Amino acid sequence: MNEPDANAPAGESDRAAFRAGDVDARSRESLARTGLDYRRVAVDGDGYAPWLQSVARGFQDGERSDEQIAAARERSGYRRLTGVFDGAGPAPETPVATIASWIGELTVPGGGVVPSCAISAVTVAPTHRRRGVARAMLEGELRAARDAGVPMAMLTVSESTLYGRYGFGPAAAGASWRIETRRAGWVGPRPDGRIDFISRERVRELLPMLHERVRRRTAGEIDVPGGHWDGFAGTNPTAEKAGDRRAVQYADADGEVRGAAVYTVRENHDDFTKATVEVRYLLAETDAAYAALWRFLLELDLVAEVHAAELSADEPLLWMIADQRAAKVTVRDHQYVRIIDVVAALEARRYGAAGRVVLDVSDPLDLAGGRCLLEVDEAGAGRVRRLADDEEPDAPVVELGIAELSATYLGGVSLATLAAAGRVRVTDASHEGPDGTGPIAAATRLLSWHTTPRLSFWY
Template identity: 35%
Template sequence: MTTTNTNPTTEATALRHEIFSAGFLPAAGDAEPQVDQRTADWFRAVRTGFHEQPYTAPEVARLAGTYQVDGRVLVGVYDDEAPAPSLDADIPVATFAEFRKTLNTGAGNLLESHLITVVTVRPSHRRRGILRRMMTDSLDRARDAGLPIAALTASEATIYGRFGFGPATTLDSVRVDVKGGLPLVAPPEGQVVAVDPASLQQLAPALFERFHASHRGSIGRQEAYTLRATGRLAEDAAKDDPTLRAAVHLDDEGTPQGFLTYSFAGWNTSPVTMKVRDLVAATAAARRELWRYLGAHDLVERVEYGAAAPDDALPWMIDDPRRVTVTETEDLLWLRILDVSAALRARQYGADGSLRLRVTDALGYADGTWEVSVAGGTARVDAAADAGPADLELDVALLGSLYLGGTSVRALAEAGRLRASSDEALARACTLLDLPGAPYAINGF
């Protein structure tokens, strides 16, 4: 997740930028682990940037441990010349983090990608070029490492387009009327059993990997999701969550095919509500049965879920689809293409064919004209050998939005966001680039 209102107009030349990993102090016997001061100060700046109370020392240590597992690289920006009585100069005025996970680009292709998160800038230091430098430095590191795509989730939608990011996936928040049960049309398959969340330590990551491999748009999960699934990381604090409940779907052979974590919203809710924390299903049957289980809780009248796919089958599972109400649709994954050739070679395509693309990129990473030729589902992508006209002209941010098939070529053309050389070229681009179904990512980061 990222947040900042920075609109840089000048260079942040007087500020100190440090790149480091979350660090711990040497352990002393059986004492609880403690992070070093630089790491503690960085987390304090993050919490301030997101308008949250500071973490306690044990909470910081728990989160920092997950950062180490994920291999996160942290960036802190420091103002050593801030006038008194400013905050301690060792507390960053801006934060940034990056790490790597795979992106499912379709047809089971998992592409290592550059993930950006926890971006904050102190209000007193806006418009000093801080965000631009942090972002371009990070994108440079990704390009130099040979990573063709960068990704982030944005708290504010108007900031990151200028850096070449385009929204690529969306999620629906739904509320489901389960008063009197949730009658599913399909007959039951297998069974759902209640489990201790702690038992999901190995199972939750394994089931997610199966989901990840089979869903275009899915992004690899960080260690924090395992802690959340097992009740060691609460929704609003980095500590144990005693309210968490869990269940696992077993198929007819007793093999786990999905899991669910959820919590009771309390008797003061009206209607009485259960909230889904996580729902990961490796099969369609597992997803159906986990919803059947949610609807079988006595006294509960509503279930709320914030990570439904835009084309979720849930309304069709139920005898009365009006029981499902979409309350909000939000973008989740934003993509930034850094290497057009490598990214498009890794992508899924709707059909064979060819297309000449002109991509504009103010930052220069992806700027150029590209010949795309797809045969047997495999793409060849070469820089154009001449300056001839392109079939399709678009900005790199729009290429990010088209990349997973979450937005159609024709919709962007009708919006005036891209230009096709002819109706025939537009039709050819739609046939080649549009994909069936919506991409589905369920992770924030």
């Protein structure tokens, strides 16, 4: 993948080349000096089963059965799998650390997409902690992505404190909701059209099609790997309690399906009028579909609470219920991103105002640091160029780390907020914006975006 168009979808040849690429030589040599072997694991090889068992153990899950291994293998062909092995241990074929990655497409402000290295399944066995294993794997994966020409990396994390040291910043928050249905009261739209129950197999067909029609509308969303849809719909043959999943679709007045939801119901055996609904996944192509599906869920009989997770931090639903205090909303970090190529990443997105700013970026891994000038035209398109050491353009100068630049990238946090938190520094405080505002205000307005980023699932 040489000099990619950051707005172009990643091609299958690029994805295949990344999967087949060797592990990073620098990390391999570092681990070899400690007696560990760092290598890729073939999905169709004998090493897959012990690799998967190590992942399950790392996330405190139970041992996988032969049927579960076969089902997971069938759905893992899109991923690049890597393991760290200890040949001196009693089970040299079982990795003591794991990581998986693939090239996905991250939606950025303005509706474009940028190829991004999605990272998951990061585990290190407790027996091999504090030996530099995680650092070698993560730095190695980032260097592999850079060498493949991928301008971004992204991940969702279990332990939020681990990834800032590698330049990742929390860029799209996720909101968890608990709604008291009797207290909420529906005051939102009551659109025409109809809600109907459908089979899990039918919702498995609908979800990918709907997602492709909507994913470019929201910064932070990504293309969903095929196997994930089986998990959402409950069509994976090894899924536990798949029969508990119920699915509905919304069709508009013209009969076109514009949304779908999957949910489960947990009975309250002390009071059968107070069941709990868990919304597993909801996709809406239109405002009408969004309103119709949420109204259906909140007005289900014998239900006291509706729970949902990975929602936006700015959901319209809050303004569709009569009593906002009926909803208990918890917001936390969810989608992390890491810029690898500053020029390609910044030119892929759109901006909130015209102007220019110098970004002086520090990067602890020496992947994306340096000074560059971002110039945004009246249409919101940005152009970026690297600056020579002696070049001082007439523009605000903002000093920040790559994690802070990555955190602002999707529009989820402003430069002004990071500056107030001491995470960003303006070194040219005399510069004023075109309307007389200070430099941080001008830079904040330029880098802003008008919608809240979101990622609707974990990976």
